[in-house]
Amino acid sequence: MNIVDRVLAPLFPGAVVKRLAERQAIQAFEAAKVTRTHKAARQSQSADASLQRDGVSLREQSRKLDEDHDLVTGIFDRLEERVVGGSGIAVEPLPLDYAGNIHTEFAAQIKTAYAEWSLRPETSGELTRPQMERLVCRSWLRDGEALGQMLLGKVHNFEHLHAVPFSIELLEADYLPWNYNDPAQGITQGIARDAWRRVKGFHLLKQHPGTVLGYSLSFDTKFVPADRMLHIAYRKRLGQNRGQPLLHAVLMRLADIKDYEESERVAARISAALAMFIKKGSPDEYVPTPSSTDKGGQAIGGRSIPIAPGMVFDGLLPGEDVGMIESNRPSQFVESFRNGQLRAVAAGTRIGYSTATRSYNGTYSAQRQELVESQLGYELLQRDFIDSWSRKVYRAFIDMGLLSGVLKPPGNVNMDSVYSAVYQGPVMPWINPVQEANAWESLVRAGFADEAEVARARGRNPQELKRSRTAEIETNRAKKLVFSSDAFHTFYGKVTLNADLNKP
Template sequence: MNIIDRLIAPFAPGAVAQRLAARRLIQAYEAAKPSRTHKAKGEPHSADLAISLAGKSLREQARWLDENHDLVTGLFDRLEERVVGGAGIGVEPLPLTLDGEVHLEFAAQIKSAWAEWSLRPETSGELSRPQMERLVCRTWLRDGEALAQKLRGRVANYEYKTSIPFALELLEPDYLPLEYNDPSRGILQGVERDAWRRVRRYHLHKSHPGDMQGYYQDTKPVEADRIIHIAYRKRLRQNRGVPLLHAVLIRLAEIKDYEESERVAARISAALAMYIKKGVPDLYTAPKDGAERRSFSIAPGMIFDGLEPGEDVGMINSNRPNPFLEGFRNGQLRAVAAGTRSAYSTVARSYDGTYSAQRQELVESQLGYDQLQHDFVDYWCRPVYREWLSMAIASREIVVPGDVDPLTAYAAVYQGPVMPWINPVHEANAWETLVEAGFSDEAEVARARGRNPQELKRSRAAEIKTNREQGLVFSSDAYHQYYSKQEAPNAQPQDGGAAGTDGSPDGDE
């Protein structure tokens, strides 16, 4: 018992017993008890306070590594490729008629207008939609968050680059000051919320704090419905985002320092260095003032006979490159991959191993990419598409047909990069088996390959029509195989169409 327990024991033994029991219960968890070998560090701060204390430093460190560390640059490049991809997040409109069928004409109208707007969707007109999405994705993962202001309708001193009056002004998270707090107005880290934590306004800087022309503390309030805020959150009730690299920043910085030290050591060791070794110290004669140091010209096959009595030539041995460098570095990169939702092969650019091992790693890493992709769609792509379509309908650039179900006018499928095939033969056979057995359909296969099912159908129909008109027969058209096996050469097909003299249809379906 401690001194407090000993003092109150004569008067309240029951309370002392309860205190001792509670203390033993706490100490039963060894992980909660600090010791010489276990520091038991903890994080008592709230999510918002933790970001206020460390958010700016974490963001700046992540940016510096992205600019100066080749591994980090490659990591974010691959995340761009796997989350957004070269063609951006594909949007396939799926409006339904009142009968529950897909309204193909209205979907095609939306698709055409969306493709045109995607050429210059942001205010400067410098970026296409895929380029914009990749930059936003990189900013979101590297800095922890990204913002965009929605320009709708008439805006003073601005002319839209497309026929639909909607554009996005892209903003780095620096525009939303972490240090701007006003509890009396519900403002925390530049975000104004109500009592239910619903965002009412964002208080943004009028210029970037890091601009060369100076930094002004002036901020302007912007209504929440005009801002898209995509944040990488790790805790409940977290106001601002945290960089993806937050848990591996120290490891990455140390890897960079260690590799730099090894490179310097290897350069020094690569320089040939020799020394003259005297037999005994008594034979050493100090050079006279102004005397030139002895030097020897080295050439292949040379014979050297310039040593004094008792002298010998020694060489500084080189133990670089370090044979353990690669193994140690790879172990560190595995830890980096584990903390960034990535794969070791992706981070290290090492693709050794069997097919099964590569497949297993690809499948597991794809789950992390898919989660980031779904978050990006929820935070960014879906709000952008729905806001754009709303403005397109309001401006009469898109006319909604009367037979479209209003509840489905904004429905769409968002398609990002899919898991690549390691063995195309195995993958294709698996999909074919699923479709034949009825466990999948052609549209799912097309989406899994990154294709729009309707566009694929139209492309296939045009291709088959051209082939039949020109008398071209390929194995991809099972129509020929079916009639060549089931019908006589001059027999009429079951649909009543005419057949050619060679047993194949004449081109009309």
Template sequence: MNLLEKTIATLSPKWAMQRSRNRYVLNTYEAALPSRTHKAVRDNQGANSNVRQSAVSLREQARSLDQNNDIVIGILDKLEERVIGSRGIHIEPQPLNRNGEVNEVLAEQIRKYWAEWSIKPEVTGQYTRPTLERMLLRTWLRDGEVFIQLVKGKVAGLQHGSSIPFSMEALEPDFVPMNSLDDGKTVQGIKLNAWRKPIAYQVYLENPQESQNFSQLKEISAENMLHLAFKRRLHQVRGVSMLHGVIVRLADLKEYEESERVAARIAAAMTMYIKKGDAALYDDESDTAQRQFDIAPGAVIDDLKPGEDIGLINSNRPNTNLASFRDGQLRAAAAGTRSSYSSIARDYNGTYSAQRQELVESFEGYSVLQDCFVAQISRPIYREWLKMAIAAQIIQIPAEVDENSLFNAVYSGPAMPWIDPVKEATAWKERIKGGLATESQAIRASGFNPAEIKRRRIVEIEENREKGLKFDTDLTNSGENVANFNRSLITENDNEEREPKKAEE
């Protein structure tokens, strides 16, 4: 209370209390106050407390939806296509010489061994690198997190998939205990230092979902473990499913669609009933006799008894509002999963401008996920692989290379698809001519490797020159041809100037 309210309290305590309470209400945010239409639901728990209570249930529900819900399957499939793609995250080595130029010899050597290692990069030997990256992404988004153990050097019972002694072991989040005893230093299976930086991970030796004896744990140093988690809050140690905000909506939508389908099936099976008249007109014997009516086009039913009438059961299905309602729910689901409505609903109606606007906006969301994946998975794996390749003396470092630039690389994923290739290609051409972009950027935008495209282009041009082939797409003519072409232009211009003079004479 302020001084005025204290003075009022000496005369009327109730009045002073009401005045003080009303002044307090006026000074707060409206949304913080519960009202008849607003319950003001609050969350006052820490991030790790929420995760401990909900993460396991959320990922189990998400896995069930990934198995049985076509919408969730489509969302995760589309995210795989847009974030990772069919070729995986492309890595273009950029080691520099001391003069700042890219050492193409070393870059080509790295690309060669990286492609060989990418065939069998993990301990089971079942997945290629692009396939494994897509599965890692799906696990991360569906379950909320994924773990990768980096296996280096000679290990008993393990044969690496290439000449470079380096492999990966992908682990689902179940391998790291969620309900371990948290003592401040170990939180949900992850050991932290005084600055809350992970220094070690507790991992089950066996899959707890498939083995009855999974109590035995091993400890893996943080330098040999990668952890990609979907986090929403600071200080959050473990991840939650990306679908956490749309699980209820998608589950309800599936049940509603099933109900509508059942109603439509019932409506498709035509059902008739006989409405009888006065009960005094019927006796017990006539009621037990079975009657049949032949239904055919133009049929006339003339054997009804007095007071009887034939009616049809009409369920008004299929529901004419189902499509618009479903579209609205899918738009909300797209907003909660960094997806686009068109990709989820497979609805591509609209103008070029509308489709491109949606594609541009949705691809920014894909780029955010791609950046997280590259930062936590692709970049650390590439750098550790290159360290092992150099340590094993499989990749030789030339003396002119700057060692500080050994790990330089360009990481790129799927490019935004072109809705109208002619317009897109023209736009890139004008940007390159104006100095606003490079040829490499244009090639990456079409989903290809600039170094590979240029290498193939050089081979084609040289082969065409050797065989005397000329095409309108080959603009790299020899100097002699260009000079002859320029001289022909000059001759034509001279002839055009002389013709008017002759006409005047």
């Protein structure tokens, strides 16, 4: 209260209260006011409390749309391609020697063993590493999270399918129960944490709650320590315990699009099936339409009029006229309405509009701008996937490879660097290869980029590329062949052929 309010309060308390209320209303944010047209929906619960109530429903709706809605299936397909890709997350080992140089011998040893392990990395032996990563990525984005139990070393009643004793048991998010809460033990939604919110372990169901014979009522769980679990979750709030589906904000819009398109399809089919109708005249002129009967004398249908191109029909009865049905389906506004809705869907799912709709109209500049902006979203998801899954898997592989003796580092390898690696996912495709290549060449010649960066930008491993080029040059030298790629540039930009290539 100001000084005027303090003076008037003992004499006119009601007026002072009214003054304070009006002053507060004037100073308040307009967006905070609840009116007839502005409901001002609010969320005051914690992330865990909110998902405790709605998490299962959001996950099941996303799964159902992925099963039945072609647009949603396409969105997750494209996200798989742009986040993980057909070859999976490529890992380029970079162990160092004590001089700080890359130890190429040990790097090649790691790469060979990792490639062999990647053929059957999970417990069933049915999936390769790229296939496993794509399924994990899809489950993560669709369900909000995915799980993997790491089997390290000897495991009872299990045999590893490769020399390195390390396998992954893939688990859907359903194995981590939402309703397993014990605040006294620090357990929230199946995850046990300490006082600093550091994860201690996971309480997993021993069988999937949705079995073939119906939902299982069993709540038999097992505890798996955090250092043996992989948990990748799509989180949107600080302190969020579990993940939420990528589609959580657009579920209603996608469901509406599906229902609207289905209604338009049905309307178009009905309109296409109706050709014409016969208009009757006055009742005095009406003549009943003869009908066909079966052997029992029951009517089986009315008069039918065969229709053929160029036909002339003179079979109308007295008082009848033919009317044509004008079909206005499908509506001319279907595509514009659908595209407008899909723009909103693309904005809420980190995917490009052209990618979601498969519509690539526009200029080079417009397509380039959209590709650049959408690539930022793909790279963000890609880094999350690498940090939460790929890096942990690779480091566990290195640990078990060293412990089992499959990986034998030479004496000059700096053991502090054995985990060093570059993780490479799908890169942004080139719209105009000539312009892209010229830009990279200018950067390399100016010293603002190196050859390895260019190779990785094209999805190639720099070391493999150099070995391939070396072998190619040696072959060209033996056959006395010289190509434009065998030339080198001077500092002045002139091209000079290597004379040694022409020597036998």
